[in-house]
Every structure is written in C-alpha cells, then in structure tokens.
Amino acid sequence: MKELGKARGARRISRRLGERLSYANVISTLALIVALGTGGAYAASKIGPNDIKKGAVRAKHVKKNQVKAKHVARNAVRTPKIRDGAVTAAKLADSASSFSADCNQGLAPDDEMVRAGSVCIDRYEASLWDAPVGGNQITGPIPCNANGQDCDNIYARSVGGVEPRIDITWFQAQQALANSGKRLPTNAEWQMAVAGTPDSTACNVSTGSVANTGANPGCVSRHGAFDMVGNLWEWVGDWDEQAAACENWPAGFGDDLTCIGRGSGEASTRFPGPLLRGGPFSNGTDAGAFAVSAGRRPSASDNSYGFRGAR
DSSP: OHHHHHHHHHHHHHHHHHHHOOHHHHHHHHHHHHHHGGGHHHHHHTOOGGGSOTTSSOGGGSOTTOSOGGGSOTTOSOGGGSOTTSSOHHHHHHHGGGOGGGGSBOSSTTOBEEEETTEEEESSOOEEESSSSSSOBOOSSOSSOTTSTTOOSOEEEOOTTSOOOOSOOHHHHHHHHHHTTOBOOOHHHHHHHHTTOOSSTTSSSSSSSOOOTTOOTTOBOTTSOBOSSSSSEEEEEEEEEOOSOOEEOOTTTTTOEEEOSOOTTSOSOOOEEEEEESOOTTOGGGOSTTOEEOOSOTTOOOTTEEEOOBO
16 A cells, blocks of 8 residues: 555656756756766766656747857757658748858868858868878879869868969869859859958068968958958959959049950950959959959969858
8 A cells, every 4th residue: 555655656746847847957957967068978868858748838838039040069960860841941040140160170070161142252262182081182283173073083172271272173072062052153142251351461462472271360350250351362253354454443442453344456256264362472452352353264373362151
C-alpha cells in the first residue's frame, strides 16, 4: 500500500512537471547547458522530445530575432522537421535581415565575407588556391587557360594577410569564384559595398606595388570590406564597349578616373571591355570609389588586376 502511494505521488509530480514545462523552463534549461560548456553534451542527452509537452513551446513564445543562424547547428533543421505552411515567403522576408551570420564565410573557414545590403561580398581581395578548403595558395602561373574553359582546378578565397591574386583574366576570375560557390559582383553591387571607403592615402594608391590583404586598416568600407579603393583594379561582372580614352569625374566625386564607352570618332568595331573598379596601387588621386575602366579585353591580365567575389 505504501509503495502504491509512492507511485501515485510520482505520477502526480510528473504530470505537474509536464504542465509546467513551458518556454521559460526550456530556455532556462538550455541556458544552463550553454553555461556548462563541454558538460553540455551530457546535459543535452538527458533532455529529449518526450520531456517537452506537445505544444508547450509555440512561435508566440519566441522573441523576434532571438534565434539566429549561429544558434542552429549545421543540418539540424531538415525538411521533414518543418510543418507544412510554417515558413512562408512573408516570414522569410521579415526575418532575412537578422540572418547576417550566413555572410561570415564562404566554403572555407578562412574565406571571409561581409554583408552589403542583400549581398554577401568578400571582405578582402581574392587570393587563388588549389583546393576549396585547405590546400596551397597559387602565387605562380595559373594552371588553366586564360579563357577559363578548363579552370576546374582553381578556387577563390577572401583571406586576410596574404597577397591577393594578380595577373588574372576576367574569365579565370569568374571560374575560380564559381568553383567556390560565388560569382563576380555586379557593378551596382560593388558600388554599394565600397560606400564609406576613404578616397585618400589611407588606401594603397601611390606605393607602386600591391600590399597584402588588410594591410591598410584605414582602407575599409562601412560594410567592412577592405581595399576596395587602390591596391588592385577589381574585375566586376558587367561589360561595356572597350574604351580608348579616359576622363575624370567632376568635383564631388573625388576626380576619380573614368574610362568607359566608345567616344565620338572611335572605331565602331571594338572588343568588349569588362569593368574594372577602384583603381590600383599606382593611380594616386585617380583611384577611388568611383574609379571605373572598360579599357581592356576580358582576356587581358596585368599585375594591377585583381578581383573579389559575391553571392
């Protein structure tokens, strides 16, 4: 009889706990797990789906933007775990701005990106590697054709403290980025990301040689992208007619160089000229946030030409 009373008491306690296991209980328990650090694995193993009463934790219990991408383990949420209709386009649009963590890196842990509006863009000018993760930096000849058609063995990364890739064609840059899950930014995206970068010697505009990525800490945009002014001309995705002459922007635009479009009297048949942005290490005041050139073919390479990726 005494044992029966104990069993009934235990069931009553269990039932009351089930009724009281609410969002607050769950969050406090999870906070304890995080605080335990390495001991969290043990604690987590003691809490399973059967410990939480069905329907106890609802969307209304979760504070807006409280759960971010960095809190969710990779592959933890899969399609079968999401209830039909739980995620709508409207809900995604409302919360997209809070998920900036997905811009922190590309495929490799050392591949750093930043957010500029709706676009992820490389924090640094790209370097070239022989593997998507790890591997060796390619600083010598690029092991594929200048037209990019066989460039399945090069990978672009945004890595701080290394020499960015020079002497690369538009085609090679595009394929190296594609192999890394990225692309060349559009001209508009590049212009958005450069905002706030100083048009001054805080950037590498007059040294006559390329500097390592991030070597000029004052040369950074308000979005966190380094060296978008100076250091290297950067290929972007857009093409124009190859220009044969250059001018400068008017006052208010830093007198930056502009070489774009076919001027009057120029030959009517010319090669296309992909846009290069920002100016290199030797352009002085011609370099800047508005510097743009379509003066070379996409098959051209030069020790002042580089690139960065976007996605």
